[in-house]
Amino acid sequence: MLDQASIAYRLRAMRPGSLIALALLALLILVALIGSYLVPYDPLSPDPKHALMPPNPAHLFGTDQFGRDILSRVVVATRLDLAIAFAAVLVSLIAGSVLGAFAGWSGGWVDRILGRLIDTIMAFPLFVLAVGIAAGLGNSISSVVIATAIVNLPFYARQTRSEVNRRRTAAYVEAAYLSGFSPLSIVSLHIMPNVVPPLMVQSSLNMGWAILNAAGLSFIGLGVRPPQAEWGIMVSDGATNIISGEWWMFVFPGAVLLIAVLIFSLVGDALRDILDPKRR
Amino acid sequence: MVRLIAGRLAAAVPNLIGVIVITFILTHLLPGDPAAYFAGPSATAASVEETRHRLGLDHSLIEQFALYVKGLAQGDLGNSLISGQPVLADLINRLPASFELTFGALLLAVVIGIPLGMQAALHPGSWIDRLCNAISTLGQAMPTFFLGLLLVFVFYYLLGWAPAPLGRLDSMFEPPPTVTTFWTIDSLLVGDLSLFWAVFSQLILPVVTLGLFGVGPLARMTRASLLEVLSSDYVRTARAAGLPRHQVLWTYAFRNALVPVLNTAGMVFSFLLGANVLVEKVFGWPGIGAYAIEALLASDFAPVQGFVIVMALFYVLVNLTIDVVTVLVDPRVAFDA
Numbered sequence: 001m002l003d004q005a006s007i008a009y010r011l012r013a014m015r016p017g018s019l020i021a022l023a024l025l026a027l028l029i030l031v032a033l034i035g036s037y038l039v040p041y042d043p044l045s046p047d048p049k050h051a052l053m054p055p056n057p058a059h060l061f062g063t064d065q066f067g068r069d070i071l072s073r074v075v076v077a078t079r080l081d082l083a084i085a086f087a088a089v090l091v092s093l094i095a096g097s098v099l100g101a102f103a104g105w106s107g108g109w110v111d112r113i114l115g116r117l118i119d120t121i122m123a124f125p126l127f128v129l130a131v132g133i134a135a136g137l138g139n140s141i142s143s144v145v146i147a148t149a150i151v152n153l154p155f156y157a158r159q160t161r162s163e164v165n166r167r168r169t170a171a172y173v174e175a176a177y178l179s180g181f182s183p184l185s186i187v188s189l190h191i192m193p194n195v196v197p198p199l200m201v202q203s204s205l206n207m208g209w210a211i212l213n214a215a216g217l218s219f220i221g222l223g224v225r226p227p228q229a230e231w232g233i234m235v236s237d238g239a240t241n242i243i244s245g246e247w248w249m250f251v252f253p254g255a256v257l258l259i260a261v262l263i264f265s266l267v268g269d270a271l272r273d274i275l276d277p278k279r280r
Numbered sequence: 281m282v283r284l285i286a287g288r289l290a291a292a293v294p295n296l297i298g299v300i301v302i303t304f305i306l307t308h309l310l311p312g313d314p315a316a317y318f319a320g321p322s323a324t325a326a327s328v329e330e331t332r333h334r335l336g337l338d339h340s341l342i343e344q345f346a347l348y349v350k351g352l353a354q355g356d357l358g359n360s361l362i363s364g365q366p367v368l369a370d371l372i373n374r375l376p377a378s379f380e381l382t383f384g385a386l387l388l389a390v391v392i393g394i395p396l397g398m399q400a401a402l403h404p405g406s407w408i409d410r411l412c413n414a415i416s417t418l419g420q421a422m423p424t425f426f427l428g429l430l431l432v433f434v435f436y437y438l439l440g441w442a443p444a445p446l447g448r449l450d451s452m453f454e455p456p457p458t459v460t461t462f463w464t465i466d467s468l469l470v471g472d473l474s475l476f477w478a479v480f481s482q483l484i485l486p487v488v489t490l491g492l493f494g495v496g497p498l499a500r501m502t503r504a505s506l507l508e509v510l511s512s513d514y515v516r517t518a519r520a521a522g523l524p525r526h527q528v529l530w531t532y533a534f535r536n537a538l539v540p541v542l543n544t545a546g547m548v549f550s551f552l553l554g555a556n557v558l559v560e561k562v563f564g565w566p567g568i569g570a571y572a573i574e575a576l577l578a579s580d581f582a583p584v585q586g587f588v589i590v591m592a593l594f595y596v597l598v599n600l601t602i603d604v605v606t607v608l609v610d611p612r613v614a615f616d617a
Contacts, residue, residue, distance in 0.1 A: 120298030123599075124592045127554025129302075132588035135576055136306040212423055216558055219425050220573045235426055239562065242433050243444070251433075254426035262421040 018270030024263045032079040041069035043076040043229045052241070055248055062248035064237060066227075070248060073229040074256050080224065081231050081260070084141060085210035088148035089203050095149070096156025097199060101187050103157070104164030114161070118154040126151040130213055134222045144223035148213045152206055159202060163195040197275040205268035208261040215257055231257040284614055288603045292596050299592040304348050307585055308341075357589070358582035362575060367586035371568050375590075376461035377448055378560070378567030382552050383462075384487040389494025389548060394541065396495065397502025398534075401510065412503060416496030424555040428489040428562035435485060442485050443478075445563040453478045486563040490555055494548040501544040505537040512536075539610050546602040553591055 036043075041059075047067030055062045061070035103114040121129065130147040137143030164187065167173055176186045215232030217223050224230040226237070231253045238250025323331070332338050339347065351357075357367035400412040435442040448463065449455055453475055456466035464483060467476040509515060510533055518528045557569035564570070568587050575583035607614045 116294065116298065119295060120302060123295040123299055123596055124302075124588070125550045125553035125595050127551075127557065128588055128591045130554075131557060131572065131576070132303070132306050132584065135581065135584045208421060212421075215423055216425065219423075219558060220561055221577050232423075232425075235423070235429065239425075239429055242429060242437060245437055247433055247437075250426070250429050254423060254429065257423050258421055258426060261423070262417075265417065265420055 015270075015273065017266070018273060021263060021266035021270050025267050028078065028082070028260060028263055031075060032082045035075040035078055039069075039072035039075050041072040043068060043073040044227050052246055052249075054246075061252040062246075064234075064249050065241065070234070070252050073234060074231070074253050077229040077231050077234065077253070078256075078260070080228070081211055081215065081257070084145055084214045084223075085148070085207050087145045088152065088210045088214070089206050091145065091149035092152035092206075093156055093199060093203055096153045097160040097192070097195070099153075100157035100160025101164045101192065101195075104161040105168060105183060105187050105191075107165070107168075111161070114157065118157055121151065121154050124151075127213065127216060130217060131220070131222065134217055139222060139225070141223055144214050144217050147217065148210050151213070152210065155202060155206065156199060159198060160195055163198065164191055167191050167194065201268055201272045201275060204264055204271050208264035208268070211257070211261050211264070231260075284607055285604055288600055292600050295596055296593070299589065299596065300349065300352065301345075303585055303589045303592070304345055306588065307348070307581075308344075352589075357586035360575060360583045361580040362578050362583075367583050370571060370583065371586055371590055374566055374568045374571050376463075377565060378556055378569060380462045380464065380483065381486055381490065381559070381565060381567060382549075382556055384464075384483060385490035385552055386494060386545070386549060388487055388491030389498055389552075390545065392491070393495040393498030394502050397499035397541075398506055400499065400503040401506035402529075404507065409503070412499045415492075416500045419493055419496035422493075424489065424493060425558040425562050427492065428486070428559055431485050431489055432562065443481050445485065447564045447566055448479070448482055450478055450482070486559050486565055489562070490552055490559050493555060494545075494552060497544050497548055497551075498541065502537065502541050505540045506533060509533045509537040535609060539606055539613060542602055542606050542609065546599055549598050550595055553595060 041047075045068070047063070049067065050059070050063050051065055051067040053059055053063045053067075059069050059071065061074060063069055064073070099114055103111040124132075130151050133147035133150055134143045137146060168191075173186060173190060176190050177183075181190070214223065215230070215235075218230050218232035219236045221236075224233055226233055234253035235250045235257070238246070238248075238253065241249050337344070355368050357371070359365065360367050360370055363370055396408070396412050396415075400406075400409040403409060432442070432445045436445060443450060456463055456470055456472065456475060456479075459466050459469055463479040464476060467473075467479050515528060515533055518532045523532075556567065557573065559565065560567045560569040561573055568590065572584050572587035575581070575587075
């Protein structure tokens with residue numbers, strides 16, 4: 001376990017890049033929370049008179065084929081994109097760590113069945129499996145969340161399993177066992193606090209991947225539907241207008257998507273530096 | 281060697297069974313009554329029942345699974361509603377386009393990624409090391425479809441260097457006679473250079489889009505693996521014995537560094553198979569990914585499931601190949617397993 005003094009020390013010793021990453025993450029979350037109240041235009045209402053305008057002072061990112069303001073749509077989409085990714089990561093974090101802890105603690109056939117299940121998921125190209133699951137569950141946002149969560153599950157389950165399994169015979173665990181703690185409370189109170197920091201690093205790196213996965217699914221027409229503002233759909237909308245030169249339609253949502261994912265991967269690296277400086 | 285391959289084949293069997301079970305479950309996730317769905321919107325109650333019987337949906341789940349496996353064994357993946365063709369025939373028609381794209385991308389990733397990683401390992405901290413790092417960070421964050429569209433915008437719209445992103449070959453040309461099904465190779469086989477160029481110029485942007493995503497992981501793994509090997513005792517000994525640099529690097533270090541790189545290549549391949557779907561959509565590429573998307577948008581699920589299972593089977597096969605190649609490169613691996 002990390003004590004607070006050492007965390008404070010590591011925060012001070014952090015690379016400036018990591019601080020910038022954390023600041024950008026705060027900004028991104030702020031945009032997701034209050035962005036929809038700040039935008040200059042309604043992201044959904046069409047304005048045919050101002051369709052396909054290039055970036056100008058009134059519309060900094062230009063307008064789309066229905067005259068909707070792209071800046072407003074990109075900002076409003078932040079909440080939906082982050083929410084989908086966050087929900088997916090949360091589901092796979094919880095389900096994966098519970099399954100992994102169970103398998104790691106009990107070993108035996110439980111462990112073998114879980115291992116087999118995870119190998120099977122990993123036997124698919126992950127995006128292909130995500131497409132299959134999302135298509136099977138029906139075209140909705142929640143099926144995108146579930147699909148993304150399932151393809152992410154192996155990473156959490158494997159990591160938790162090996163960390164729990166490794167600690168099963170540790171002296172403090174045996175001590176707790178002899179003091180009469182139940183297995184459930186040993187795993188949840190004594191072992192899991194040690195496993196959480198690496199899982200947090202994994203989650204942050206995973207958030208970026210989950211955003212990409214969800215945007216990819218909606219890019220091919222699964223999940224979020226127009227006219228809802230979502231980065232993948234906006235890029236997909238813009239794709240048809242490239243040949244006529246209206247670049248702003250796909251460039252801005254695509255660039256924001258790229259930046260958001262980049263922020264999460266930088267934050268993941270920063271978290272790893274704080275929690276696990278040896279691997280730097 | 282034969283025993284080894286047989287062993288790996290046997291190890292792949294549980295994965296295959298798992299893949300088949302999961303695709304079967306996916307078939308049964310379909311919301312609503314599949315019989316009513318497959319019978320069509322104008323179906324009467326009797327024709328829905330008839331469809332239910334024809335699809336075997338009136339059997340128990342276990343019996344349905346048996347029917348499903350039997351169908352798979354006979355290559356029956358159902359029929360596509362939009363094309364009216366058996367899904368298997370459609371997939372076989374379109375596989376070469378996807379393969380040419382994916383293998384081209386893998387080749388590009390290997391040809392750029394491994395030398396880049398080697399240079400980075402030989403000169404840690406140099407500009408090439410930093411470039412390697414930047415490419416892999418950016419590659420992890422870049423949406424595949426966005427990179428593809430950016431390349432189309434720059435090289436087709438702005439510069440006019442690339443042809444329109446509308447498939448495998450300009451409609452002015454006839455595809456070459458089929459030998460290998462890879463049109464770049466087939467056009468060279470008949471010695472038609474202008475046809476080769478037409479095929480190649482269509483291929484280049486999608487291959488670059490897809491391939492760039494393999495460069496980062498391959499370069500990073502090559503770098504890490506080679507750095508570790510270079511600091512080993514036997515490399516130190518070889519150097520101390522005064523062997524020439526290139527001999528130390530290629531004979532002693534490189535082959536030992538290659539095993540983790542091969543495993544990374546397998547992961548990269550899996551990623552490329554997934555990203556294929558997005559790249560095919562961006563470039564109007566007539567492969568199986570684009571086929572699955574078309575079917576998806578028309579709520580035609582048999583092709584989507586066929587696509588998922590073909591991709592998974594193919595990936596199992598790729599992993600098998602990589603296992604075998606790994607043992608050829610480093611026979612010690614066979615003893616660990």
